Amino acid sequence: MNNRPNQEPEKSYALYRHQETVKLFESKSDPEIWSAFNQGDEMAFNYLFRIYTPLLFRYGCQFRVEEALVEDSIQNLFIYLRKKRGDLSQVSSIKAYLFKSLQRELFKHLKSDKNRVAIEEDDPLINFQLELSAESSIIENELNQEIQEKLKHSIESLTSRQRQAILLFYEEGMSYKDIAEVMDFNEVKSARKLIYRAIATLKACMDQQGKK
Amino acid sequence: MxxxxxxxxxxxxxxxxxxxxxxxxxxxxxxxxxxxxxxxxxxxxxxxxxxxxxxxxxxxxxFNYKNAPELSDKSYLDIFEKVIRESPQVVITTSQPKKSFRRWLFSFRQIAAIIILGFTGWLIFELSKTKIEEEKPKEFFSEMVKRNAAPGTKLTFILEDGSKIFLNAGSELEFPKTFEEGVRKVKLKGEAYFEITEDTKRPFIVNTGQLEVKVLGTSFNVKESQNGELSIALVSGKVQINDQKGNQLMLDPKEMMVFNAEGEFFKAGFDPLEMTGWKDKILVFSSDSIEEVENKIENWYGVQLDVKGNFPDNWAYSGVYNDEMLENVLRGISLSSSHIDFTLSGKKASITYQ
Structure with a gap:
């Protein structure tokens, strides 16, 4: 699944505007881009930085840590990767790899900070807050409003791991394989099950509300 | 399910x-x-x-993130710069002096740009031969042709032997209508990209005034800067370079050799887009000072660009423009900082830092 984001021209990142590097790489596969980066290709680094930094930042902030810590972690991650060039192993999904690495970096900092109350990786209340966007869509469905109301109530019954999986799947456009990597599952099957369970929970909640 | x-x-x-x-x-x-x-x-x-x-x-x-903060431009650039400073560019080459190299390591966008040249002792020998030949049968020589690319224009043309030449703005190439028998010789001022048709019997020689480059069939970029720096970037093929001190250097594809005005040289990798993008109408700024930006824009668009206000000493601009109108380039630069404004009217433009 190609989960690289479509370009959003309204983004104002100074370096984001110059799209030629992006054009050079956007048709290439993740392993090709990664291997170019590993071989010291600065354009490949530029591409990775431009595409993934904003996404990493948004993802890192889902753990409800200070934004500055997320920024530092992104910085450390890229410094580490650039230093390791030539020695990096193959990566099949760059996004999953980077997300996972950022997560590790974040938790490393959190653990080393003794003044901080430990934040659980799976904090049911705060991590990965999910929201239903209100924007109206292509659907010409009179049930729309009703379904939306039900959905809103239903998402409250999801665990934070389920919310994380749902967001990775729908918002980040990741495959089950990517999700398994990011969430440290040994098997893709586990990611699939997590999503199924989340959807089943949503459905059950909605059905129940429907009966009322 | x-x-x-x-x-x-x-x-x-x-x-x-x-x-x-x-x-x-x-x-x-x-x-x-x-x-x-x-x-x-x-x-x-x-x-x-x-x-x-x-x-x-x-x-x-x-399904959306409820909490989706956007990274500020300032943080984005801070992170970028720190990453670049903390982790030097991977260097594929071996023979550059440390001093000039360090400059590259710490340049902001550090896509190293410069190149190589020199000439072979063998080439000097060859040259002295050609020179003698040149003087004798002058009247048999084919008529010389000069092609000029005025500022704001670029030229592409094919020589008699099938070699393709891209001549950058503000550059001049002089060549015979028909090449003589043993050698294909051209004279370059400024910058050109060469795609040389292979002909083992007639080496192709580019004379820049201070140096000569000799090849049999290859693609490379030769650039003579106003500060006397000369760079040769090899895209494909192979070039052998000897300088006057007797150093002999081989240039492999993707390597470039830079000679400064003092005759010192070093070898580096280069970013093909930055070095040769111009032939495909891609204008590249790489950590360029305001003077470099001014020169590039004036030459590229054939306009007069007035720089007003005091650009900070450490100001540098990086950007890539693919066949863009001048206005878009100026706008791009002005968007890089809230201090920068520009005006454009006809062949006159100004950029102001306040």
Whole structure:
């Protein structure tokens, strides 16, 4: 699944505007881009930085840590990767790899900070807050409003791991394989099950509300 | 759920099955030719599923991060700069002096740009030979042709032997209408990209005034800067370079040699886009000072650019423009800082830092 984001021209990142590097790489596969980066290709680094930094930042902030810590972690991650060039192993999904690495970096900092109350990786209340966007869509469905109301109530019954999986799947456009990597599952099957369970929970909640 | 079982077909899918299907989610979130083709066809075949499919699409589109802060431009650039400073560019070459190298390591965007040249002792020998030959049979020589690319224009042309020349703005190439027998010789001022047709019997020699480059068949860029720096970037083929001190150097593809005005040289990798992008109408700024930006723009667009106000000493600009109008370039630069404004009217432009 190609989960690289479509370009959003309204983004104002100074370096984001110059799209030629992006054009050079956007048709290439993740392993090709990664291997170019590993071989010291600065354009490949530029591409990775431009595409993934904003996404990493948004993802890192889902753990409800200070934004500055997320920024530092992104910085450390890229410094580490650039230093390791030539020695990096193959990566099949760059996004999953980077997300996972950022997560590790974040938790490393959190653990080393003794003044901080430990934040659980799976904090049911705060991590990965999910929201239903209100924007109206292509659907010409009179049930729309009703379904939306039900959905809103239903998402409250999801665990934070389920919310994380749902967001990775729908918002980040990741495959089950990517999700398994990011969430440290040994098997893709586990990611699939997590999503199924989340959807089943949503459905059950909605059905129940429907009966009322 | 049905999609757990591979034998189920899409026509048996319920709402939750669509919601859990990777290929379906991909179509909704990242439509491309492949998934669009399938799903549009499939929907046409299964109008009874239309409502369910649209509902599933609508639902999954609505799941969003509640907390989605955007990285500020300032933080983005801070991180970028720190990453670059902390982790030097990987260097593929071996023979550059440390001093000049360090400059590259710490340059902001550090896509090293410069190149190589020199000439072979063998070449000098060859040259002295050619010179003698040149003087004797002058009247038999083919008529010399001069092609000039005025500022703001670029020229592409084919020589008699089939070699293709891209002449950058503000540059001049002098060559015979018909090459003589043993050698193909041209004179360059400024910058040109050469795609030389292979001819082992007639080496191709580029004379820049201070140096000569000799090749048999290859693609390379030769650039003589106003500060006396000369760079040769080899895209393909092979070039042998000897300087006057007797150093002998080989240039491999993707390497470049830079000679400064004092005759010192070093070898580095280069970014093809930056070095040769100009031939494809790609204007590249790489950590350029305001003077470099001014020179590039004046030459590229054939305009007069007035620089006003005091640009900070450490001001540098990086950017890539593919066949863009001047206005867009100026706008791009002005957007890099809230201190920068520009004006443009006809052949006159100004850029102000305040």
């Amino acid at each position: 049905k999609s757990l079982d591979k034998h189920w077909k899409y026509e048996d899918y319920q709402l939750e099955d669509f919601l859990a299907d990777e290929f379906f989610v991909e179509w909704i979130k990242n439509p491309n030719d492949n998934n669009k083709h399938f799903w549009e066809k499939w929907l046409a075949e299964h109008p009874e599923k239309r409502k369910t499919v649209l509902l599933a699409g609508d639902m999954l589109r609505r």
